[in-house]
Amino acid sequence: MSNAYDVLRGHHDVLRGLGSRFKAAPVGSAGRQEILDELLHEFTIHMRIEDDIYYPALAEASRLIAIAHAEHRQIYDQLAVALRTPAGSPHHVDEWNCFITVLEAHADEEERDLVPPPAPVDLTDAELENLGQRMLAEMARQRNSKWERLHVKARTALLKAF
Ligand SMILES: [Fe+2]
Ligand SMILES: [Fe+2]
Numbered sequence: 001m002s003n004a005y006d007v008l009r010g011h012h013d014v015l016r017g018l019g020s021r022f023k024a025a026p027v028g029s030a031g032r033q034e035i036l037d038e039l040l041h042e043f044t045i046h047m048r049i050e051d052d053i054y055y056p057a058l059a060e061a062s063r064l065i066a067i068a069h070a071e072h073r074q075i076y077d078q079l080a081v082a083l084r085t086p087a088g089s090p091h092h093v094d095e096w097n098c099f100i101t102v103l104e105a106h107a108d109e110e111e112r113d114l115v116p117p118p119a120p121v122d123l124t125d126a127e128l129e130n131l132g133q134r135m136l137a138e139m140a141r142q143r144n145s146k147w148e149r150l151h152v153k154a155r156t157a158l159l160k161a162f
Contacts, residue, residue: 002132
């Protein structure tokens with residue numbers, strides 16, 4: 001099952017699952033932090049496979065791609081807001097819930113508008129298989145890379161600091 005659409009829908013479900021578990025975990029618990037670390041890692045992988053592999057293959061749907069890129073930026077902006085809201089703040093949980101909400105809303109819209117994309121984009125079965133394979137390979141590479149994990153941590157620290 002490495003059709004690009006299946007890969008993306010499947011990974012959206014991974015993100016949705018982590019989002020639900022994160023929201024259900026007791027605020028301030030070690031478990032909640034572990035789920036968040038996993039969520040941010042998978043989320044970073046997801047943005048990369050879309051920005052670098054899937055969206056470029058849909059170049060003809062340029063208006064929708066521009067919207068999708070803008071939504072990715074909004075998600076990162078909300079992540080930065082949540083990271084900068086101290087654990088003691090009354091807004092802490094709300095800002096994290098908002099991050100999960102914009103992430104889920106984007107995944108929903110993407111499945112509606114871009115998976116599959118509208119005409120004139122016309123991907124053949126072979127192209128979809130090839131795209132799916134490339135995305136799976138990149139996901140595996142990033143999941144197994146210590147460097148990529150450090151990169152996510154560093155990026156998180158950076159977003160927190162500014
Ligand atoms: Fe996306
Ligand atoms: Fe997505």
